[in-house]
Amino acid sequence: MPVSSASPSLSRRGLLAAGGAAGLGALLTACGSEGGSNSGSGKGSWSFTDDRKKKISLDGRPQRVVAYVGTAAALHDFGAGDAIVGVFGPTKKKNGEADVLAGDLDVKKLEIIGNAYGEFDIEKYAKTHPELLVTNMYVKNALWYVPDESKAKILKLAPSLALKTAETSMLDAIKRFAELAGDLGADLKAKRVTDAKERFEKASERLRKAAKASGGLKVMAASGAPDLMYVSDPSANADLRYFKELGVDVVVPEKVSEQGFFEELSWENADKYKADVIMLDNRTQALQPPALKSKPTWSDLPAVKAGQVTTWDAEPRFSYAGAAPLLEQLAKAVEDGKKVG
Numbered sequence: 001m002p003v004s005s006a007s008p009s010l011s012r013r014g015l016l017a018a019g020g021a022a023g024l025g026a027l028l029t030a031c032g033s034e035g036g037s038n039s040g041s042g043k044g045s046w047s048f049t050d051d052r053k054k055k056i057s058l059d060g061r062p063q064r065v066v067a068y069v070g071t072a073a074a075l076h077d078f079g080a081g082d083a084i085v086g087v088f089g090p091t092k093k094k095n096g097e098a099d100v101l102a103g104d105l106d107v108k109k110l111e112i113i114g115n116a117y118g119e120f121d122i123e124k125y126a127k128t129h130p131e132l133l134v135t136n137m138y139v140k141n142a143l144w145y146v147p148d149e150s151k152a153k154i155l156k157l158a159p160s161l162a163l164k165t166a167e168t169s170m171l172d173a174i175k176r177f178a179e180l181a182g183d184l185g186a187d188l189k190a191k192r193v194t195d196a197k198e199r200f201e202k203a204s205e206r207l208r209k210a211a212k213a214s215g216g217l218k219v220m221a222a223s224g225a226p227d228l229m230y231v232s233d234p235s236a237n238a239d240l241r242y243f244k245e246l247g248v249d250v251v252v253p254e255k256v257s258e259q260g261f262f263e264e265l266s267w268e269n270a271d272k273y274k275a276d277v278i279m280l281d282n283r284t285q286a287l288q289p290p291a292l293k294s295k296p297t298w299s300d301l302p303a304v305k306a307g308q309v310t311t312w313d314a315e316p317r318f319s320y321a322g323a324a325p326l327l328e329q330l331a332k333a334v335e336d337g338k339k340v341g
Helices: 024-031 069-076 122-127 148-152 170-183 191-213 237-243 320-336
Strands: 045-051 056-060 065-066 084-088 111-113 131-139 162-164 218-224 228-232 261-266 277-281 310-312
Touching: 045 170, 056 148, 065 069, 069 084, 069 131, 069 170, 069 320, 084 122, 111 122, 122 148, 162 170, 170 237, 170 320, 191 320, 218 310, 218 320, 237 320, 310 320
Parallel strands: 065 084, 065 131, 084 111, 131 162, 218 277, 277 310
Antiparallel strands: 045 056, 218 228, 228 261
C-alpha cells in the first residue's frame, strides 16, 4: 500500500446515504450476480488468472473494463486503452487537469466512478455496464481503492481482477500488466510498446551504471504529510525494490509501521536517516516543496540544502512507458548528486 493510504487526512467515507441508493437495487439486479452475467463481446471464451490465484472466466474477451486509474493508465500504455470505459481513484485535480496517476489517459472520455480514496459511485459504475473490474493489489487479496463497506455490492456487477504491485519487483509487475493487456487485445509487438521497452532497458542500464559510479550515494524515498514524514521501505515498494536491484543504495527504515511500506517519523525526527538524495512523493495528497518550507527540519536536511531532491512517483505506472522516465530521472539525480549526508 502506497504511503498516502495511511495518511490521517485520507479517512474512508460512507458512500451511500440511507436515501441515496434509489434505483440501485434495480441496477444491481439488471447487471447480474457476482461472477458477472455480462459476457464479453470478444469472440470465444476468455480467462485470466490474477495475482490472488483467482481465475476469471468470461464468455468472451471483456470489452467494457473499469479500472483503478493507475491500472488503467498502465494498460493504456500497452495499447489496451480501448477496453477502458471507466476509472476510479485520483483522476482529476481540483483545477480539472488530469492527476499524475492518470498518465496518458484521456480522462475526458472516461466515466469517473470516484476521484478520491473512499469514493466509488455504484450507480455510475452500474451504468457503464462493466464486464470486468481491474485494480492494483498492494496488500494480499485487497482490491486497491475498492471500499470495503460497499465491496459486496460492487462485486455483484462484474468479476474483479487484481495485479500484485507490492513486495515484488517493478519489472515483474510490468510483465504481468503486459500479459493482461495482451489478453485484453493489445498488440504487444506494436512499435509504441517495443520502443518503450527499449527505452526502459536503456534507462535501467543507465541507472545501474550511475549507482555503481556514485561511490555509495544514499537515496531516501519520502512522503510529507502535515504531521509526519514517511520513509518508504524498498522491500515493499516495487519501484524501490527494482532500483535496489540495479545497485542504488536505498535507505531501509528500521521501524516499519504495522501497515508496512514505510516508517512514520515526526517532523522533529526527520533527520533520523542520512541521505544524499531524496526522492519526494509527487502525488496530489502529499506535501510538495513549497509547503514543506514551513517545516524547519525539512529545510535543514543536507540533501534539501544541497538541492538534491528529485520527484518520486510513489505509485508508478507499471508499464515500460510509465517506468522509463522514472529510471531516467533517478539516474540523472544520482549522476549529478554528491555525498552530503
